[in-house]
Structures are given as C-alpha cells and as structure tokens.
Amino acid sequence: MSIIKTKNLRKTYYGVVPVNAVNGVNLEIQKGEFTAIVGPSGSGKTTLLNIIGGLDKATGGNVWVGDQDISQLTNNELIDFRLNNIGFVFQAYNLIPVLTAKENVEFVMLLQKRSKEEREARTKELLEAVGLGELVDKRPSHMSGGQQQRVAVARALAPKPTFILADEPTANLDSQSTANLLDIMADLNRKENVTFLFSTHDQRVIDRARRVITLEDGMIVKDERREIQNA
Amino acid sequence: MLFKMAWRNLWRKAGRTAITMTSIFFAVIIAVFMRSTQEGVYDLMIDNTVKFYRGYVQVHQNGYWDEQYIDNTLFNEVGLEETILAHPDVKLLVPRLESPMMASTGPNSRFCQLVGFDPEREDALVKLKSKLIEGEYLGPDDRGIMVGHLLAEKMKLQIGDTLILLGQGYQGQQSYDQYPIKGLLKFGSPEQNKRMVYLPLKEAQYLLSAPDRLTAFAMDVTNRRVTDKVVADLETKLDTGTYEVMDWKVMDKDLLSFIEADRAGGVVTMYILYVIIAFGIFGTALMMVSERQYEFGVQIAIGMKKRQLAFVLLLEMVFMALMSVLAGSLFGIPMQHYFNRNPIYLGDDMAQVYEAFNIEAILPLSTDPGILIDQGTTVLFMTFVIMIYPLYKVFKVKPIEAMRA
Known part of the structure; x- marks a missing residue:
C-alpha cells in the first residue's frame, strides 16, 4: 500500500525567468521504505520534500498521504496534518534551543495532547533507542551535532508519524556521527517498519538506501530499488 | 511547557530583557511618583478646605446652600x-x-x-x-x-x-x-x-x-469615600422638606472641578511617558519576532499552531511587564510611604503660590494603593496593545519562507 503518492507534481518559481523546480513528478512510496532522493544542487530534492511534507504548495498536481490529498488542505489544516502524520529531520537539527533533549521530544506529543504518562514513557523509550538515555536534561547547546541530530530523530518519531522526511540529515555530521545516525534510522526502519524519505548528497546515506530516486531539473530520471545487507 | 518556553526565551537575550525591564521599572516609578504627588496634593487640598474647615458632609435648612x-x-x-x-x-x-x-x-x-x-x-x-x-x-x-x-x-x-x-x-x-x-x-x-x-x-x-x-451641622466621616452613602442614608432619615444634606463634592464644586481637570492633565502626562516607553517595548517585541523567524518556521513545521506560538510570545512580554511592574511596586510602596511621612517642602516662591490657593506648601505623596494598581494595569494594557503587530507578524509566518530566512 502506498503511503505517499504524487501525480504530475509541479512547482514553478516565477522570477525574471520562470524555473520549474519540480516538473511533473509521479511517485509512490510504500510503507516501510528507506528511500533516498538524490541529485545535483538545484535538481528539486528539497522542494519535492517540502511539498510532500506540506510545508510548501505545489503549482500543479496532487500529493496524497494515505487517502488524504494534502494539496486541498488549508495552512491551518496542514499544521495539524504534519503534527500527526509527518516527522521532520532537518539538516541543521532545529531543536528548540530553550528545551532539553527530553522536553524537545516530549513537546510534539504535548501538542498532540497526549497524556503525561504516555509522553514520559515514549520519550524515555525513544531517547534510549537513539542512545541518548543519559543526556535527557541537556539543552541543545550542550550537545554535539550528532547528539542533536539523534534527538531530532527521536522528536520526529515521537508523534508516531506515518513517515519521516529527512532533508540532508547528515550534511553537518562527521563520519562517526553519520554512521551512528544511519544505524539508528536503519534499525528503526527494519524493526519498527518506520518509513524514511531522505534528500541527500551523502554517499554514505545513498549506500544504505534500499531505493534511490534521482532527480534532475525537477524530473525523476532514475528510480532504483536495491537489496542492502544490514540496512 | 509553553510557560516554561516563554520564561526561558525571555532570558536568551538577558541583557536586552534587563534593559527593557529597567525602562518599564523607571517608567512605573516616575509615574507612581507623579501620580502620588498629585493625589497627595489633592488630599492636602481637600483636607485643608474640606476636612479641616467645611467637613465632608453638612446638614442645613433646606435651601440654605443656594441662599446663604x-x-x-x-x-x-x-x-x-x-x-x-x-x-x-x-x-x-x-x-x-x-x-x-x-x-x-x-x-x-x-x-x-x-x-x-x-x-x-x-x-x-x-x-x-x-x-x-x-x-x-x-x-x-x-x-x-x-x-x-x-x-x-x-x-x-x-x-x-x-x-x-x-x-x-x-x-x-x-x-x-x-x-x-x-x-x-x-x-x-x-x-x-x-x-x-x-x-x-x-x-x-x-x-x-x-x-x-x-447655619450647618458639619460632620467628619470615617472615610472620604463613604460620603455618598452617608448623604443617601441621612436623606432617608431626615425630613428632606426641612433639611438638605450635602457632601463636599456638591459644596466644593470648584475644588472638585479643579482636581478633576488637574488630574486629567497628570494622567495625560503619565500616558505620554508610557507612550515613550511603549516604543522601547515595541522595539524589543519586534526584534524578538524578527530574529526568531527561522525558529518559528521550524516550530510551525513540526506542528505547533500559530496561536500557540503567539501565546508563548505574548507570555514572554507579559512576564517581562509583570516583573517590571512588580519591581516598580516593591520600590514604589516604600517610596510613597516615606514621602507621605516626610513630605517635600517647597521653596519660598512656590510656597507663596501654594498659599495663595489655600494649600500648605508641601508635597506629600498619596499612599493610595490604587495608584500602583493603575500603573500595573496600564503597563499590561499597553503590552497587549503593543503586541498586536508582532503577533500579527507571527500569524503571517510561512514556515518554508521563515526557514529560508
């Protein structure tokens, strides 16, 4: 069953010269996929992810997440939709700087109005799953980039989303942190069937992806499925 | 957690918060001093001309006041x-x-x-x-x-x-x-x-x-603010065909008019002071919004509603205003009481002017707690008004544009 589907998706930026950042993309992502979207700078990776994540509006075409055509949702409806269906991992981690690791993870569940017991139990479980059980009370400014990105993954998973969108998640990480993060995400994908959709330039991420979609000039030029050992 | 976020956000730029709070603090102190001095002089005028001469309430033969x-x-x-x-x-x-x-x-x-x-x-x-x-x-x-x-x-x-x-x-x-x-x-x-x-x-x-x-029974009452009640009660007990009961506000209309006009002038001056301070607060609020655009974009992206974001921002400003007013009050209360007991004596020239108006040449501060409450409500009200535009900006945040900022 596809959890993400796009049909003839287009995004044009109208400047002096109109630019088709996304140009007729038809795509289906199945539950449990571990997919990387790759391509050169300006190929439309981030724009495609932003539209799929409900952060940006397409100029044309449709995006379905499950049965919901999110192209039809208002901005306010999209906020609720994102909260309950999409987990985001950003290149710059983007944790809330005044909250601790534990509070950052708990925060999205608070927005979902989950009970205190449920929030605390899931926060503990997720922080342990990303190997940060001992850093729960640290604020982002007291954590390394790798640690912050792991908190971001825990935060993205906290609301039990339909899928996780990760925009260049390893771009700011060293090799060891990248390896750790990929291990954690691959583990979550394999054991809990969490769906991940990345945009990346990073060969280490591409090497771990079971599906690699290549974009050029806003169009899919290659869609490759692979069997990866220990992914 | 929204309260916790607001509180911690306030101290991210501790220096700027402290400067804004200090400006509100001094505005409150100056306003309390101005208004307390004004009300203190009014009390003195009323005491000099009403309490210590006419009495707060009088009973006369009906018609006496018009034809004395x-x-x-x-x-x-x-x-x-x-x-x-x-x-x-x-x-x-x-x-x-x-x-x-x-x-x-x-x-x-x-x-x-x-x-x-x-x-x-x-x-x-x-x-x-x-x-x-x-x-x-x-x-x-x-x-x-x-x-x-x-x-x-x-x-x-x-x-x-x-x-x-x-x-x-x-x-x-x-x-x-x-x-x-x-x-x-x-x-x-x-x-x-x-x-x-x-x-x-x-x-x-x-x-x-x-x-x-x-010609009159003049009376002293327990409190200047009960005169309306005393007049109303006595009018039910006395034959109003024979007697008239009046309080000082009727008998000293000129004094009351002068006080009300002068008070209005003082309040206008106070508001001018607050408008100046308001621009400082407005600047802080605008900076808080503009420098956190990226962060707002992220928070909206992960599912925080704009009204929750606006609430956090409003809380930050209310915390700042409340703390400043509280500090102003903590300093203002002893200041009121000190200068009430030790009024400022005016110099000879001013003394002559005051005495010409039948007022002792001193400036005692009123200890009326209402003055402090007025400052608190004014600062809070001002904060809410100031926040309209920054909050409007929050409601206009588009996550994708904010995150590109």
Whole structure:
C-alpha cells in the first residue's frame, strides 16, 4: 500500500525567468521504505520534500498521504496534518534551543495532547533507542551535532508519524556521527517498519538506501530499488 | 511547557530583557511618583478646605446652600443631633452659625466672617487650638472672640483690644456688640487669616437673635469615600422638606472641578511617558519576532499552531511587564510611604503660590494603593496593545519562507 503518492507534481518559481523546480513528478512510496532522493544542487530534492511534507504548495498536481490529498488542505489544516502524520529531520537539527533533549521530544506529543504518562514513557523509550538515555536534561547547546541530530530523530518519531522526511540529515555530521545516525534510522526502519524519505548528497546515506530516486531539473530520471545487507 | 518556553526565551537575550525591564521599572516609578504627588496634593487640598474647615458632609435648612443668609438657618430641634450621630460612618458633628459681618474699631472697618462655634467640637474637627498663635483658646461660655492674625494686623489690633461686630440678625434684627479679642489664629489660607472671627456658639446665637439656630451641622466621616452613602442614608432619615444634606463634592464644586481637570492633565502626562516607553517595548517585541523567524518556521513545521506560538510570545512580554511592574511596586510602596511621612517642602516662591490657593506648601505623596494598581494595569494594557503587530507578524509566518530566512 502506498503511503505517499504524487501525480504530475509541479512547482514553478516565477522570477525574471520562470524555473520549474519540480516538473511533473509521479511517485509512490510504500510503507516501510528507506528511500533516498538524490541529485545535483538545484535538481528539486528539497522542494519535492517540502511539498510532500506540506510545508510548501505545489503549482500543479496532487500529493496524497494515505487517502488524504494534502494539496486541498488549508495552512491551518496542514499544521495539524504534519503534527500527526509527518516527522521532520532537518539538516541543521532545529531543536528548540530553550528545551532539553527530553522536553524537545516530549513537546510534539504535548501538542498532540497526549497524556503525561504516555509522553514520559515514549520519550524515555525513544531517547534510549537513539542512545541518548543519559543526556535527557541537556539543552541543545550542550550537545554535539550528532547528539542533536539523534534527538531530532527521536522528536520526529515521537508523534508516531506515518513517515519521516529527512532533508540532508547528515550534511553537518562527521563520519562517526553519520554512521551512528544511519544505524539508528536503519534499525528503526527494519524493526519498527518506520518509513524514511531522505534528500541527500551523502554517499554514505545513498549506500544504505534500499531505493534511490534521482532527480534532475525537477524530473525523476532514475528510480532504483536495491537489496542492502544490514540496512 | 509553553510557560516554561516563554520564561526561558525571555532570558536568551538577558541583557536586552534587563534593559527593557529597567525602562518599564523607571517608567512605573516616575509615574507612581507623579501620580502620588498629585493625589497627595489633592488630599492636602481637600483636607485643608474640606476636612479641616467645611467637613465632608453638612446638614442645613433646606435651601440654605443656594441662599446663604441668616433667615435660612435650621432650628436645632431635639433629637436632630442624635439622629445624625446614629449613622455608623459619622464620627463627629459640629454645629455652626455663620454670618458675614462688619468688624469695626470705629475709624477702621473691614468685612469679616463670623463663626459661632462649639470650641471643643470645632477643635476636634478643625484642630483650631493648633492654629492659635497668641492669647487663649475660648471656652463655650466665654464672652470674647478669636480672630485671624491678618485681620488683627490690618486693623492694628492686639490681644485685649475690643472689636465691634455689626450685621443683620435673624428676621431682620439689627445685630451689633463689642467683644474683647482673646486669641489670634493663623490658618494655612491667607484668606481665612484676613476674615475669620470666632465667637462661642451661644454668644453668636444671642448676637444674631437666633437662639437654637444653626447655619450647618458639619460632620467628619470615617472615610472620604463613604460620603455618598452617608448623604443617601441621612436623606432617608431626615425630613428632606426641612433639611438638605450635602457632601463636599456638591459644596466644593470648584475644588472638585479643579482636581478633576488637574488630574486629567497628570494622567495625560503619565500616558505620554508610557507612550515613550511603549516604543522601547515595541522595539524589543519586534526584534524578538524578527530574529526568531527561522525558529518559528521550524516550530510551525513540526506542528505547533500559530496561536500557540503567539501565546508563548505574548507570555514572554507579559512576564517581562509583570516583573517590571512588580519591581516598580516593591520600590514604589516604600517610596510613597516615606514621602507621605516626610513630605517635600517647597521653596519660598512656590510656597507663596501654594498659599495663595489655600494649600500648605508641601508635597506629600498619596499612599493610595490604587495608584500602583493603575500603573500595573496600564503597563499590561499597553503590552497587549503593543503586541498586536508582532503577533500579527507571527500569524503571517510561512514556515518554508521563515526557514529560508
């Protein structure tokens, strides 16, 4: 069953010269996929992810997440939709700087109005799953980039989303942190069937992806499925 | 957690928060000082002219206030005093018989105001004994007068000299007699010093051929703010066809109008001060919004509603305003009390101006807690108004554009 589907998706930026950042993309992502979207700078990776994540509006075409055509949702409806269906991992981690690791993870569940017991139990479980059980009370400014990105993954998973969108998640990480993060995400994908959709330039991420979609000039030029050992 | 976020956000730029809070703090202190001084002077004016002379409430013969002459005096019938004194808010009842008279030494004559008074009760209301600067205070059965010291000076009179009083008595009777001066009085008001002549009540009633008649019962009440109630209650207990009951706001309309006009001026000045401060707060709020655009974009992206974001921002400003007002109050309360007990004395030039308006030349601060409450509500209200535009900006945040910022 596809959890993400796009049909003839287009995004044009109208400047002096109109630019088709996304140009007729038809795509289906199945539950449990571990997919990387790759391509050169300006190929439309981030724009495609932003539209799929409900952060940006397409100029044309449709995006379905499950049965919901999110192209039809208002901005306010999209906020609720994102909260309950999409987990985001950003290149710059983007944790809330005044909250601790534990509070950052708990925060999205608070927005979902989950009970205190449920929030605390899931926060503990997720922080342990990303190997940060001992850093729960640290604020982002007291954590390394790798640690912050792991908190971001825990935060993205906290609301039990339909899928996780990760925009260049390893771009700011060293090799060891990248390896750790990929291990954690691959583990979550394999054991809990969490769906991940990345945009990346990073060969280490591409090497771990079971599906690699290549974009050029806003169009899919290659869609490759692979069997990866220990992914 | 939203409260926690707001509190911690406030201290991310601790220096800027401290500067904004300090500006609000000083605005509150200056406003409290200005308004307390103003209200303190009003209290002084009311005390000088109302409490320590007219009394907060008076009972007259019906129609006396509009036509103040001796034929409109009330008859002090049996039981009248008891009825008035039975009111729980009436502390003191002072009978008076007043009439304009001519004071004469023979070659030298001046207009004066005769006050027939009960020496003991008048002292309780007006602290008349404390105004005696020479001679002796009269007893109820004395046959003598106390006069304002400027009247004596102008007429070249001294203690022991005799003054002739002439005027019209009750129902057209001719009234004249001569009395020895037994005391000289000094009031805060130069006008009173030039005009007042005090004669014990019984002797005044005899002089004016008005036995048992009074121009007024003046009263002191438990609190200046209960006068409306006292008037309303007494009007139900007394025959309003015979008596009229008035409080100082009716009898001293000019004073009240002056106070209200002056107070309005003070409030306008205070608001001008706050408008200046408001621009500082507005600048801080705008900076808080513009420098956190990226963060707002992320928070909206992960599912935080804009109204929750706006609530956090509003909380930050309310925290800042409340803390500043609280600090201002903690400093303002002792300041009010200190300068209430130790009023600022005005210099000679200012003293002359104040005394010309019958006001003591001091600036005591009012200790009315309402002044502090007013500042608190003003700052909070101002904060809410200031936040309209920054909050509008929050509602206009588009996550994708904010995250590109």
